Amino acid sequence: MELDGKVAIVTGGGGGIGAALAKALVARNVRVVITDLVADGLDRVEAAIDTSAPGSVATITGDAASSEHIDATIALAEAEFGPVDLYFANAGISGAPGLDVTDDEWAQVIDVNLMGHIRAARRLVPEWVDRGAGYFVSTASAAGLLTQLGSATYSVTKHAAVGFAEWLNVTYGDRGVRASCLCPMGVDTKLLRPDAAPADDRAMLMQRAVETAGRVLTTEEVADVVMDALGDERFLILPHPEVLEMYRHKGADYDRWLRGMRRYQQGLVDSANP
Template identity: 80%
Template sequence: MQLDGKVAIVTGGAGGIGAAIAQALVTQGARVVVTDLNQTSLETVATGIATSVPGAVASIAGDATSTPHIDAVIELAESRFGPVDLYFANAGIGGAPGLFASDDEWSQVIDVNVMGHIRAARRLVPEWVERGSGYFIGTASAAGLLTQLGSATYSVTKHAAVGFAEWLNVTYGDRGVRASCLCPMGVDTKLLRPDDIPDDEDARLMQRAVETAGRVLTPSEVADTVIEALGDERFLILPHPEVLEMYRHKSADYDRWLRGMRRYQQGLKEATS
């Protein structure tokens, strides 16, 4: 897809990958609406983008899992820039680590990491089918192709996000609707490196596993990979290309891969004990 003149929505746009994607899109000539729960940070991002490209960005704070908010974001994009061409379901949370996350914690992470994607697609895809074009990009994680040591909630919901984007691609790909899935490993954001790391063995394991699996990228590096992949309309967007080889090893011999992951996990635990 050529991005010049296109209209995009980016959720989770108050920092990290979302802010970097929004900036990269504007640089390519797109017009962008960014949204996030954090209104102060969101306005800072929008002001920064507008400084470089005036009139190219609008912002609206709110919950990306809320259907009324999704409607409001789309209405803002349409009124300011025109029909929405791309939707980046980028908002995400790590969730509670380990097996003993509560039902409420599971519900929250499922709502953000999965249902937010589904509700947005439910709203936009029928219109895109009528127009014969549209592009849905879900941010998942390498954890959605492999797994996430230390966090059941993150691993399970990121697998679901990959599965939903895959289903969209198969179901609507021949009707003009494109779908891709962004699956990075470590990225230098608050999700990986929060200001306050919980004093929890599983949380420490989760962070250590990501930081040692490969190079921790900047959000801008991830955004550059996203822009390149959109040009080719590739389904899997892999800022860490080694993830594909890991995925191939997993599928080639699942039991061997599981044994290797258990050894890797044990080594991390011993190193941090």
């Protein structure tokens, strides 16, 4: 897709990958509405962008998984800039690890990491089909192609996000609607490296698994890879190219891959408890 002059929405844009995506889009003459649950981050991102591209960004605070908030965000974009061309379903949470996660905790992670994508697509895709153009970009994770040691909620919902993006691409790809899925490994964000230390050994395992699997990228590096992929309309966006080889190994011999993941997990546990 040619980005110049387009209108985009970025969820989870108050920091991390979302903020970097918003800045990269504006640098390519895209007008952007950024949404996040917390206003402080949005204000900082908007102020930073306004110094170089005043008037190119609008912000709105709210829950990216809420249908009402999605409607309000789209209405703001249309009022400020015009019809929405691209939607970046980027907001995400990790959730608590382990089988002791409650139903309410599962529901929250599913709501943000999956249902927010579905609700946004439900709202926008029919309009894009009528117009013959539109682009949905899902931020999943390498955990959605492989798995996530230490967190069932994150792994399961990111697999689901990949599956939904695939379904969008297959179902609407010949009707003008594009869909891509971003699947990085470690990125230097609060999700990977929160201000507080991980709460328990399982959360620490999750963090160490990601940090030792490959280089931890900056958010700007990830955003640059996404911009290149949009130009190619490439479905699978892999800031860590080695993920593709890992994915091939998984598909080539699933049981061998599972044994290797168990060994990797045990190695991380052993190194943490010498």
